[in-house]
Amino acid sequence: MPADSLSSALLPAGLHDVLPPEAAHEAAAVARLLADFTAHGYERVEPPLVEFEDNLLSGSGAAMAKQTFRLMDPLSQRMMAVRADITPQIVRIATTRLKNGARPVRLCYAGPVLRVKGSQLRPERQITQVGVELIGPLEAEADAEVILLAAHALEGVGVRHLSVDLCVPTMVARVCRGLGLGEEETARLREALDKKDAAAVSAVGGPAASLLQTLMAASGPAERAMEVLSALPLPETAEKDRRRLTDALRLLRAARPDLTITVDLVEHRGFEYQTGLSFTLFARDVRGELGAVSYTHH
Numbered sequence: 001m002p003a004d005s006l007s008s009a010l011l012p013a014g015l016h017d018v019l020p021p022e023a024a025h026e027a028a029a030v031a032r033l034l035a036d037f038t039a040h041g042y043e044r045v046e047p048p049l050v051e052f053e054d055n056l057l058s059g060s061g062a063a064m065a066k067q068t069f070r071l072m073d074p075l076s077q078r079m080m081a082v083r084a085d086i087t088p089q090i091v092r093i094a095t096t097r098l099k100n101g102a103r104p105v106r107l108c109y110a111g112p113v114l115r116v117k118g119s120q121l122r123p124e125r126q127i128t129q130v131g132v133e134l135i136g137p138l139e140a141e142a143d144a145e146v147i148l149l150a151a152h153a154l155e156g157v158g159v160r161h162l163s164v165d166l167c168v169p170t171m172v173a174r175v176c177r178g179l180g181l182g183e184e185e186t187a188r189l190r191e192a193l194d195k196k197d198a199a200a201v202s203a204v205g206g207p208a209a210s211l212l213q214t215l216m217a218a219s220g221p222a223e224r225a226m227e228v229l230s231a232l233p234l235p236e237t238a239e240k241d242r243r244r245l246t247d248a249l250r251l252l253r254a255a256r257p258d259l260t261i262t263v264d265l266v267e268h269r270g271f272e273y274q275t276g277l278s279f280t281l282f283a284r285d286v287r288g289e290l291g292a293v294s295y296t297h298h
Helices: 003-009 022-039 059-066 088-094 141-154 171-178 182-192 200-202 205-217 222-231 238-253
Strands: 048-050 068-073 081-082 105-114 125-136 164-166 258-263 278-283 291-294
Touching: 022 105, 022 125, 022 141, 048 278, 059 068, 068 141, 088 105, 088 125, 125 141, 141 164, 141 238, 164 238, 171 182, 171 205, 171 238, 182 200, 182 205, 182 291, 205 222, 222 258, 238 258
Parallel strands: 164 258
Antiparallel strands: 048 081, 068 081, 105 125, 164 278, 278 291
């Protein structure tokens, strides 16, 4: 191929053309997922690819600021941002355009998102995001509903050997607050826990060190993790998280006793704007995570 043709075919790092037959397979999978979501009562919405920066990166969207591309709108002369995650847009729609609608609100969506950088496992910077948002006060019932829907939808497009990893991103902060730790000490502990560094947790944890080390060590198969969690003397501030996780797991086991479930009692990374139970989906022989979702009360 001539040098000028090679140059014109070159794309920025993390971006690539999707060619036949992969493009058709991706489109069919997205259509199948959305059909499954709508069949379960989730209504389709389509937010724009680009929004004003101060809207897109406010509230829950602030967590994606470092992953967001910005540009100047030549019409309004205001800064705009390309979405790096659709979830904050769904939150905006639910709390503005659908503010007066009955709760819970069930919405689904699909579309491209663009991020400043990929991860080691997934270097792609543009990905297609497909998902649902259940917004309302159902708590554990909502958690179980969304997890079961995600598992059912992925199995419907041919994914096998699914596993679900549950976590409650707020638990560590609530434990620390209940034991009197300040924001600076909690941030240092959060960093140590994210690295799964037991020695650092012991060094900076103060009155929370022993409890958090136990939570970290207990993470793993759901039944073992919950057995440890149920016996721990958690401060009252974290009791709601323990109850919600326990109730959600009970509902999941009743509906899908065959589903592989693990629990990470200290995980936080990737769920910075989540306020409820969160989960990540994995499958054997699939690189990286298939999805990460949280139910958030609005």
